[in-house]
Amino acid sequence: MRASSYFAPTLREVPAEAEIPSHKLLLRAGYLRKLGAGVYTYLPLAWKVIRKMEQVLREEQELINCAEMRMPTLVPKELMEETGRWGLDVVYKLQDRRKADFALGFTHEEVITDLARQELRSWRDLPVMLYQVQTKFRDEPRPRGGVIRTREFLMFDAYSFDRDVDAMDTSYKAQRTAYERFFQRIGLRYLIVDADGGAIGDLDNQEFMSLADAGEDTVLSCDSCSYAANAEKCPVNPPATSETATSVSLEEVHTPNARTIDEVAAFLGTASSMFIKTLIYSADGKPVVVLVRGDHTVNDVKLARLVGAAELELAPEAMVVAVTGAPVGFAGPVGLTGVPIYADHAVTVLQSAVTGANKADFHITGVAAGRDFTWTVAADIRVAEDGDSCPMCTSGTMRTTRGIEIGHIFKLGDKYSKAMQLDVTGDDGKLQAIQMGCYGIGMSRSLAAIVEASHDKDGIIWPISVAPFEVSIVVAARQDDAQYAAADAIYKSMKAAGLDVYFDDRDERAGVKFKDADLMGCPIRVVVGKGLATGVVEVKQRGTDVVETVALADIIQRVTVLKQQLLTALNPATHHV
């Protein structure tokens, strides 16, 4: 491709809307433009990267016998109602001229399951794995981070259909391997973490996380074993030792205007870890009391699963007053009756704690768990934190980092097949529900994740497997006939040699072209300039400062070898994450 007739509008200044590196660079380097909040146009460069990612994905899916297909974007309301998802807030809805309702596909379990139940008859038809790469629509409450979370985005989604749980496990593992190879080949380092399945279910599911400061998720990983989990999933070990019982007695203390843990802790001069944080939740409209240590945070996901509530949120003020008899900020477990009390393990060993007195402007000190209050259920309901002991190997320590969720694989079991009567005749002649799995990769998000992980102050540094161009040629002085002729000849022969090459033949000053080349981020740069007088050109790898001088006659050969080396470095057989 010749720059003189290409469309890659670069910006010298960073648009005010961008904050994270990938967003800034993708805008500046001419990959993306915003149309509205969470709605982006992928300019030629970005689209080319996406297409290259897709190609790698296709090769890997082919290896596990997963076939590409394409489902509609318009999904009839009736189908969505079968699984109860028509009413979800994230669904974009529209009507046709006959007033028929449709959803814009935000995922395709319903469509694929409908197809499968019409076509799959016998266990002999299984297994089947299918995938597509398609635009998804979700009415996100808050799009953010450029292309990290958008309302319209490109996603790979695959679905597996198996006769039983063992076969489903096999499909799940095959996809996991395909994912590992895919991410390695596109040069994106990742961590596989245990995750919460959200509304889709609570069977085995794992997320592929690209570690980045701009990530939306908190990831905990063990510094000793290989265990890692999303913070919303990560189990917390119960306290190893219980505190020795003390004979401190209860004392009511006046704490005027001190409502938060920090305020009361400062007022009393007591550490927040000695507090019992008492929160009133509304679980499907009914009050529930939750106790965690003052320095801990309630894990809403764990709590919702424990309580078994569909809707769980902090109770409105009126409910708090009704339950505790005090305004918000003075709740405590002592003397609370008639409401289920869920206590985190860490709370059940406290022996001289501070908590609210269920009375305005008063707290109680010297509170002993078991002696002064009891609980309905003691469980793990707090968010895991940096420094916690590992729930798997118990000898390691968990450390936190931020991560971008680039892939998620799920075992669905029979959740959708039962809801939608997807069954086949088994080898015993009886109908049985199919075991499903579903697998997703955020393509546009992965694009951003690569940039987050691979850039410097000058621009993007693409892994060669997905770079928009493998090589970029810069003619230092376009108006020098000899230079231009040489560069043009190199360009043509590189194309003939099968290299994906970008030729910056614009009549710009050399500096401008160098800056743009760095921004764009192609892995190999060839400069045709002064050296031409002695028959040489320069070769430089993006991200390094080593400049190689290569004889004109050897340039194709040299660049081809370099390309091969860079590709080999990304090969799953040799590339260890």
Next chain:
RNA sequence: CGGGGCGUAGCGCAGUUGGUAGCGCGCGACAUUUGGGAUGUUGAGGUCGCAUGUUCGAAUCAUGUCGCCCCGACCA
């Protein structure tokens, strides 16, 4: 949806006590330059997000509204 911030030229921004708009970059032309975002001369480009109101007069004040960004909620 709650909290905070911002809407003025393609991009980044300024605009005083209310008097009908400016700077830098970018863009066009010309000249001089030419290996890391050149310099000079000159030129084009704006219903100041939108609406209503106050006023002789509104980018500026008031009310409303729309949009965008960040934090939180939310995120199959």
